[in-house]
Amino acid sequence: MDKIRAIIIEDEELGRKLIQNYLKDVPEIEIVAECENGFEGIKSIQELKPDLIFLDIQMPKLNGFEMLEILEEKPEVIFTTAYNQYAINAFEINAIDYLMKPFSKERLIEALHKAEKRIRSNEPQDKNIQKLVQQPLNEIIERIVVKSNTKISVIPVEKIRYIEAQDDYVMIYTTEGKHLKQSTMKYFEQHLDPKHFMRVHRSYIIRFDQVVQLEPYGKDSYVAKLKDGPGIPISKSGFKNLKEILNF
Numbered sequence: 001m002d003k004i005r006a007i008i009i010e011d012e013e014l015g016r017k018l019i020q021n022y023l024k025d026v027p028e029i030e031i032v033a034e035c036e037n038g039f040e041g042i043k044s045i046q047e048l049k050p051d052l053i054f055l056d057i058q059m060p061k062l063n064g065f066e067m068l069e070i071l072e073e074k075p076e077v078i079f080t081t082a083y084n085q086y087a088i089n090a091f092e093i094n095a096i097d098y099l100m101k102p103f104s105k106e107r108l109i110e111a112l113h114k115a116e117k118r119i120r121s122n123e124p125q126d127k128n129i130q131k132l133v134q135q136p137l138n139e140i141i142e143r144i145v146v147k148s149n150t151k152i153s154v155i156p157v158e159k160i161r162y163i164e165a166q167d168d169y170v171m172i173y174t175t176e177g178k179h180l181k182q183s184t185m186k187y188f189e190q191h192l193d194p195k196h197f198m199r200v201h202r203s204y205i206i207r208f209d210q211v212v213q214l215e216p217y218g219k220d221s222y223v224a225k226l227k228d229g230p231g232i233p234i235s236k237s238g239f240k241n242l243k244e245i246l247n248f
Helices: 013-023 037-050 065-071 088-092 103-122 125-133 185-191 235-245
Strands: 003-010 029-035 052-055 077-082 097-100 144-146 149-156 160-166 169-174 177-181 197-201 204-207 212-218 222-226 231-234
Touching: 003 037, 003 103, 013 029, 013 103, 029 037, 037 052, 052 065, 065 077, 065 144, 077 103, 088 222, 097 103, 144 177, 149 212, 160 185, 185 197, 185 204, 197 231, 197 235, 204 231, 212 235, 222 235, 231 235
Parallel strands: 003 029, 003 052, 052 077, 077 097
Antiparallel strands: 144 149, 160 169, 160 204, 169 177, 197 204, 212 222, 222 231
């Protein structure tokens, strides 16, 4: 029987060594790579195509959820983390396991047996993982990860000027350019800081400090003029709310 090929993705060396040590006498698994951040993890997964990854959540550069979001083909995942607030989500979508640090060898082996059963049975998991990566690490997001061809960009939210709906995607306009991302306006409406952003139209979310002027545009229609940019259509209620917030 073929061995399960796995990658450890963990920013702390001690954490990587602990998993390696726990699994050194487990014949059914082969650790094919270790990665200390999400960018290395993506590269190794694309090159080595493992069956399974042991994945930390809070990592520099890209966190675990952001890394999974970028991947087109996702391996099975066992989360290894010090944060418990997303365990319920993981179990609700039938994730393999969610190990809270510090965990024992026995607990890791238990998770591995679950993974082996799923991998051997060829049970599809990709859709379940996709549901999980749509859950942000924080209620208010601080950055957005986008992929264009092979380039991965991490956009701090303070660089966002406005967001426009485009069917099943959104176009994110920043101070440095624009990025197309498969997501929903509802997601950004819920998770961008309302102190800085507002959905002013079914198709637009804008950042307050980009607005320089509000103008009427026909009957019951309005536009918000942005710094060095276009006029953004806003609804009647959006106009009222913006006017109150910006004291225009």
